[in-house]
Amino acid sequence: MTQDSPASPAEEDTFISHLIELRSRLIRAVVSVLVIFVVLFIYPGPGKIYDILAQPMLATLPPGSRMIAVGVITPFMVPIKVTLLAAFVLALPIVLYQAWAFVAPGLYKNEKRLAMPLIISSTLLFLLGMAFCYFVVFHIVFHFIATFAPHSITPSPDIEAYLSFVMTLFLAFGVAFEVPIVVILLVKTGMVTVAKLRSVRGYVIVGAFIIAAVVTPPDALSQFTLAFPLCVLFEIGVLAASMLDKRKARAEEEKPDTTDVDTM
Template sequence: MPNPILPPDSSQESLPEDSFFSHLIELRTRLIRALLAVIGVFAILCIYPGTGAVYDFIAQPMIASLPAGNRMIATGVITPFLVPLKVTLLLAFMIALPYVLYQAWAFIAPGLYRHEKQLAMPLVISSTLLFFFGMAFCYYIVFHTIFHFIAMVSPESINFAPDIEAYLGFVMTMFLAFGVTFEVPIVVVVLVSTGVISVEKLKAMRGYVIVGAFVVAAIVTPPDVMSQLLLAVPLCLLFELGLFAARFIKVRELNRDESETEQ
């Protein structure tokens, strides 16, 4: 029987608080590691190949579409220094993204169930790869098509020389749009696997998805038919890919439920 004169055991009362602070300390450690990884890659890229070479690589699709003798311009005083620096930082984050996601996974994994871990890790890996594929598709296919089309329809009286800061904003918007677009199969798989919606209902919504794909493409891409098609068509195809993958996930869940009932 506890002595009423003595104070209660402070170690028992501080257990939830200690656990909370331990999680905060671990979160801080994971964030610092992820930040140091990005900074480390950024420093390496600044040394070699250099911020100028990184920006030249990103600007290559636009440079290739400019008329002979034309170059991109910089209207700001420090823009030629800041814009390549921003591009290099973006590239450093992309290169360090797998390690950043690993730190996030290591933080949340202890609180997940076994079946959640089995589903979460493949989703993290596949979503990262799909995001990179979306950016690569945008860089190698979409940019060359759009920029050549713009240069072709531009009047001869206009000196087509885009500003590098405006080009950076356009590139980041397009990279984000296509990277998120290529995540559509992951969204479909997650919705079906969590029971939010069935494959049959998604099939019935196919018409709405097609219309929504063209609406999204009209909003996030330049106002020309070619760029809208280059975003809307992959969005529809990726939706169909998600439906195809979700069928197998549903079959595996049914088989697992049957095996559990048999046991």
């Protein structure tokens, strides 16, 4: 009966060094978020930041109406949460760089060339999804709700419920805008082909509307504002993957043929 041999001192040192490296990267990421949080807390302040977040809703309320806070500490905690969220979004490039710096030594050269563009593009797409949600979707959804509400009702949304609502939509649209990255990765890893993706286009459209129905408010307009970008982003991902495949094929054709060697 054999027993597993204990780890050598060199392996233990390597494992400990990885843990130390991970801890230092996490500390740097957390510190970057906290530093930006402190700066935002000082200026412009949590109240001002929440007012910016609440502007799409306030613009659709009747004149003189305001949002309310039901909880005792809600007027303090909700702006703090919003400020922390803003700090994380602003520190996202630093956080992702720390993650990249930790895993980069274990990647191959071709993986490194692919990983950095993917990290940058996925970050930009996530932020673009949040911006699209704030400037377009919120205006459409809140305006629709305001016009649909009976005249006998005076809307006064609770700020905590509003924060939960916008966080859900921010996350949904941020993740939705990552669809091109997912499509490109599926093709690059060989899990699917561009032709296969094009053949399942109809299923993707149905799936996009199902996802939109789950994560958005129960009205057709909100669902369409998410489902339509999902479909467009899927097509963009398929187009980008197709271009990458063509570029790879041209590069392979231009390589000199070294298999034929003259024999004497």
